[in-house]
Amino acid sequence: MKRLTITTILFGALAFSSCNKYLDVTPRAQTTKDQLFSTEKGFRDALTGAYIQMKSNNTYGGGLMWSTIEYMARNWDVSGSSIAITNLTNANYNDAQVRGMLDNTYADLYKVIASVNSILERIDGQQSVFTGNNYALIKGEALALRAFNHFDVLRMFGPMPDNPGTSTLLPYVTEVTHDIITPVAYQEFAKNILADLDAAEALMKDKDPILSYSLAELNPVANSSTPPVVADNFYMYRQIRLNYYAVLALKARVYMYLAATDPANKAKAAQYAQQVIDAKDRTGRATFRLGRESDRVAGDYLMSPEHIAALSVYNLETIATSTFGETGSLVRTDFNVQDGFYYLNNLFPVAERTSDVRWKEMWVYKVTNTSYVMYRKFIQKPSAPVLQVPLLRLSEMYLILTECAATKEAAETWYRAYCSEKGIPFPSGFNAAAWETDRKNKMIREYVREFYGEGQTFFTYKRYNVATLPASWTYSYYTGNPARYVVPKPDREINYNNK
Template sequence: MKKIIIATIALSAITFTGCNKWLDVKPQAQTTKDELFSTQKGFRDALTGAYIHLKSNNTYGAAMMWSNIEYMARNWDVVSATNTGITGLANGVYTDATARGWLDNTYADMYKVVADVNSILEKIDVNKSVFTDNNYALIKGEALALRAFSHFDAIRLYGPMPDNPGTAAILPYVKEVSHDIILPVPYAEFTQAILADLDAAEALLKDTDPITKYSIAELNPGSNSSTPSVVDNYYLYRQIRMNYYAVLALKARVYLWLAPLNTANKANASKYAQMVIDAKDRLGMPTFRLGRESDRVAGDNTMSPEHLMALSIYTLDNIANSSFGEQGSLVRNDFNVQDGFYYLNNLFPVAERTSDIRWKEMWAYKTSAGNTSYVMYKKFIQRANAPIQQVPLLRLSEMYLILTECATTKEAAEGYYRIYCAQKGIPFVNGFNANNWETDRKNKMIREYVREFYAEGQTFFTYKRFNVVALPANWTATYYTGSVGRYIVPKPDREINYHNN
């Protein structure tokens, strides 16, 4: 049986010498690990390696953001039926060899991030003396949270339906650097391990993360003349790291996923979502705000003021143009054609198009020969005078949707949703349908997740969480058909070694 070997970026770059070293008493890989983790810089470099793996094409640099997983949600048209991999993903036929290979690679790269952070967590406590200031707490807290983040998306994609997970062992929750095959554990044990890591990360970051004190502008040199003198440059740009508020937001997301098994989890989801919304800087100003029309006008189509965690991709302009631009393959073809396709014609009703900032100037026909019937999406295409090369992984807007979904009364739900709608340009005059407000809320929440997080990999997870079989009638239900077989993606058949040397 073949094995996939997972290697850490920081360690795989080390060049090994000739065969005469094989009689060394201590394995060379162990020596290099000890050297790497003998300094604070070594721990920082290893954590950087984990973030680099998050940006791989198999994870959040493409497949888990705007590419494969968006085909799985039918958010892109299949332009060529001869591309069996894309067709397989779009139809939920994961037995196609190409599609299966892509999904296996995503699984492996998710666990590469886990291997990276486990190498840190293995050494960080015994080498605590090498750290200065708050670096120990920051690095350990981020490592724990990244481990939880990667495992959570693994179970969202490859795990069971959240409303009926069963008791069988499903996936491994990997907490150690090991050459041994890590055995899978049941859903309940797996999800409790996620929450335990997040609880520990929250405790470590609560009183040490600079983002709990300074504003985003202050922590981004050049964006504000009043940037304070920070002890260590490593403390800057916290909104593109797994910071304290990102941990809280991830806890809100996890608890919402677990809500079908325990209604108390909705209260926990609301609690953590509200903590993020209530975040204030040292001057008492909100740390984050919802994106709005002025951001779009300024060219900030990803609404960066609401990014709770993001990846900095300095080549995003080139990537976006090649993926979404004139020659890009990620397209829609239902712009002004009333063909029943749910997204462009029904997802944004005509009455909302003049005000909704997720619609206005976000879509445009291609103009090059042979492509004029296709529409490009402009969320990640950068404007020359205002490049913001960040890919959001957690956003403030999700916290408002969580509060809306978890509210126990119609009035409370409408209160949260109205705040959200006011910033996004969504008409919401009469509230939720009084005759069946909970069903109306559910349908609106599904729609908002699609509209808000289009090309961010969240649509498929939203459909799976709600176990969507068919879209609401006004979206044309025949366009998308969900099933358990579509939602439970098969994990690799091959064994995986979760080690990093």
């Protein structure tokens, strides 16, 4: 048997070894690591390196954002695609090329985990090298990153959340080691995620600059003569890091997922979602707001005012143009058929298109081939580019509160607030005779519409254990089952080493 070995010195590399044998770590490498973690700057650089790793093509720079995971949700057309992409879309996870894609995603998630574990292994013994609140911020972000990446391991490779069982399945890695980590059961894995998030929340509470300054103050305008409010740029651009509010938002997402087996977790999900929505800066203004028509008009299709956490991608314009543009492969082909059967026409009913900001100018015919439709969410407006991809958004917090509300009236209050900003008609509320079913169907559709191209559709379907989507908007387009939703983890074991 071969073992898949992650050997990373900050950024990581993938290598294969013979049975029971790993790549040796040289004394020079260990010395380099000792030197790296001898200064505060070294810890900062290592944390930055972990964020850079998250932009891997296999994870949030592609695979878990707009490509692999979106094909798994059947969000893209596969006509003309490779056999591997067709097999992926059809959940043929035994295909060798598909297996390679999924194994690489698994490995790259654990590479980030290995890197932050390297930070966490050293940071408590080096507190004396830190100034200000940087020890708390760096450790808090590292814990949050460990939880974030583990959670997507669980969502992708873990069991069905409504019936997870008690078998040991996945490793929750908290140490830097050459040893193979013993897998744990779903319940323990989830408990470890929440423990890391609890610790991150405690560390960053009252210390994160996002609690003291507005996002405008923390995002200085280029070439401005006004000096930034904080001299250290490490404190800036907190919405593109796993900041304090991102930790709360991630807790809301995790508890929402765990509610599939324990409905009591809905109250916790709602609690944290509410805290994020209620966040105020020192001027009393909301820290985050929902994206709206004015953002769309300005060309901010990514609705950046609602980003709670994101990844900075300096070349996003180039990536988006080649991926979604005229020559891009991520397209749909059913746009111009108005017979009530095709996917986009049911996802965005004609009656809603004049106002829904997720539709207007987002889906457009290609100039060179009007049989295809391009998706423009990530396409940049040259005059005002938004070079970041969202990891957590305020929209999700509103949907969580809508879903968790105990009464029809409370659910409608949250959903109306959301709809009013997004331009979604909601005149008569949820169906009076079966409002919970109506709410469920609307929530599934909103997750698809809101987070199209952001990797959340597949996880939403899995959380709801969707067999078929509501006939009113998709007919037989999509079918799901545990065989589709539970992605097999790699056959090869992994060494979670970052020495």
